[in-house]
Amino acid sequence: MPCLGGVAPSAGHFDDAATTTRAPSRSAFRIERERDVIRLTGDLRLAHAAPLWRQLCAATRDVSGAIAFDLSQADAIDGSTISLLMDLRAELVARGVHAEITAAPEAFRPLLRIYTAHPPPPRDGRSARRHPIEHLRDLARGARAEITNALDFLGNMGVALAAIVRDPRLGYWKSVPSHAEHAGADALPIVLLINALVGFAMAFQSAKQLQLYGANLYVADLVGISMTRELAPLMTAIVICGRSGAGYAAEIGTMKINEEIDALQTLGLRPYNWLVVPRGVAMLFVLPVLTVMADFVGVFGGMIVAVTDLDITPVGYLIETQLSVRPWDVATGLIKSVVFSVAIVGIACQQGFATSGGAESVGRRTTSTVVTSLFVLVFLDSVLTVIFRIFHV
């Protein structure tokens, strides 16, 4: 790797830096080359390291055979500059040059001794750039680790659920109400607001087209069926995934890196029964309830447009909604919400349990939870919609 050059002198923040100084001096440094000797004169501390490095690189560019860095005229030096000299020396040695640091004044020797006791590893001259195959290998390993993590989670969940079915006392049921409160009651305002706005926007977008055909009243059919079958379950699940799913992943991930999950195990408790099952049970209850509420506010959002923009009476709108929306439409939405709740809790807790390392890993897993959940939710929604269509429900 060639030395880099063309950098400006640094601002001299380090004039008082710890250093070995032979004589009090504030003079700048100088570098002179005489055949096989590069003489460094003056103040060689970190404050001057950038121009010093640039000049040393230039002075050693065409060196062959042997070279000595002569420190006999140096006034002050510090560990950083010695590090640079050692690195340069290692590069020259790798090029086949015999390079050494010589004539260091007595005052510098203790510093030189401790720094030269830790030389940089020998250079083998190979490029540090990684081969694309190595990247592919890492990707494959990463994918394998993720699949292993997911299977491990599913296996552990299977064991936990089987154990709970045999003995329900093994579940940590006490925390279910608080999880239901956090995921449900606390999320209610945002879920209602978003679904009302979705109903409103859908009705508003379709109002003009319906007016063209004199089909104003059918806005109730459009909003009612879309909300109950598709949008209310999906939008509610998306809100809950961003809110509770991300929270679960971060919470369990933090517990994992703080060894709290290990502590649970050493207390004879089962982490999956303790952490996943209560969240799952709470979500199985909360998401369908929120979805039904979302159905209502979505229809209400559409009604606002129908009344204000399409000259439909509220009663007329509600009667048309009642006629068009079948119980099965609501039921399909509820079935979706049950499937979504399992997906949200499963993905979030799996990502939480897969956390390792530090705080950065918690952030990564939380992000991964949201991204994966969004994809899975939309995918499951599509699959379920097709299935319902096949079975004419």
Added chain:
Amino acid sequence: MQSNGRPIVVVKDLTIGWDGVVLQEHVSFEVRRGEIFGILGGSGSGKTTLLRYLVGLAQPEAGTIDIDGRGAPDLVSGLPPFGVMFQGGALFGSMTARENVALPLEEWTELPARAISAIAGTKLRLVGLEGAEEKLPSELSGGMKKRAAIARALALEPELVFLDEPSAGLDPELGVEIDALIKTLNETLGLTVVLVTHELASVYRIADRVIMLGRDEKRIIAAGDPRELRDSQDPRVSSFFHPKLEEP
């Protein structure tokens, strides 16, 4: 290392506290250039809090701090003239050990990347982390994190470093290694070290002078050579240096 007598840290009549609770009052002491100065005290006496005041992370409610004749440290206006090692290392989790050490060099020097990497690598080897340069903090043991944090504190060649419990929680052998490293840096670089600790063995090994903070008294209850304090007849001091099991 023999200190040259000129103070680099001067604390006068300082009051420190945490969340409205006063931990220490009328704290006054001087740290001389080139010495290893220990701040001792039991749990809850305010050692780490005092360190936060010394490095400018908390502002004095009363009293003054002067670092190297520049007044109280100002972390807003630029590079402070010291390095700090926090108790848990406080390494940035998303960066490797080398990147952690390189960060201050990248921010405060005009050196090219290769030169910065070379300096960071040398600092890490200096603290015995050869081969761990590219590891993330999560892959390092507690002792390795502390050593990496010392390397980061030394990155900009400061004249003064503050070390919070550098050998606490380590096995005795590793604790001795860390102490030896601090002593070597002190002797060869002339580094002034302010050491916050409750590890008595560490204090005996390396500290030139110490102060002891009294938790209940809320003031400095002893100051001087650690061996003098060890032999002190003051029951508050001797109970710290020679703790005994109370008879039931």
